């Protein structure tokens with residue numbers, strides 16, 4: 144069934160790779176495995192987002208999540224990819240390294256040219272800078288402690304570099320496990336009016352659960368003057384937030400804004416009949432505009448699977 148495509152290069156990083164079938168299955172040593180719909184492949188207008196997409200797709204592939212890029216989801220994905228600080232990149236690099244090689248005590252190879260997305264780095268040189276930063280903090284080590292990769296970079300940009308994660312590195316990974324990036328809680332911000340009971344019970348709640356997360360909704364009418372600290376603490380320990388803007392409750396806006404400020408992914412939804420009531424500031428963000436609970440359920444489930452990852456349905 145599979146036939147060779149006319150574009151053998153990776154769509155994202157233009158690395159020589161393999162692409163076959165419809166939807167097109169790309170296999171790139173840098174970006175990992177991912178799929179692209181035929182329409183998006185024919186008309187890919189996201190060249191400026193390629194660097195970020197490369198890192199994001201590689202990370203999803205490492206987690207065992209199958210990425211399918213389509214004309215329908217590419218905007219949402221590009222807008223939802225986090226912009227990591229330098230310290231966050233260091234943590235992500237360490238976490239990604241343990242996914243590449245999850246065996247304590249063993250040496251393994253990293254390749255500058257193909258593995259730089261592990262650090263959300265833009266190129267090999269920046270990747271080596273981050274590797275050396277981890278080594279300087281004694282979170283990883285090289286076989287020869289006095290051989291920082293960065294200094295050797297210019298002489299040998301494409302060589303394999305042996306590293307291993309130290310005891311301090313595994314300790315740091317344990318700490319990271321307890322942070323929102325590894326949480327399985329999804330905070331749901333929405334109006335609690337009876338009109339939205341169906342949307343919650345047959346839309347949002349099952350969509351979140353079926354993607355492998357625990358939906359958490361604070362069942363009390365929030366007031367903008369007095370958002371209890373517990374709500375903010377609950378958001379802080381969540382993996383992502385679903386914010387339904389139907390009925391334009393102030394509390395929902397505040398909770399979504401707080402989550403965005405923390406850098407958490409926020410998935411906006413709104414009933415088709417209320418879409419024009421959304422505050423101007425939020426109109427620029429993608430929203431799932433749903434017709435009924437069933438429609439909301441299906442589209443939210445798909446969006447969570449694409450952006451956050453479906454914990455119940457790993458690739459292969």
Ligand SMILES: [Zn+2]
Nearest residue numbers: 153156171174
């Ligand atoms: Zn690639």
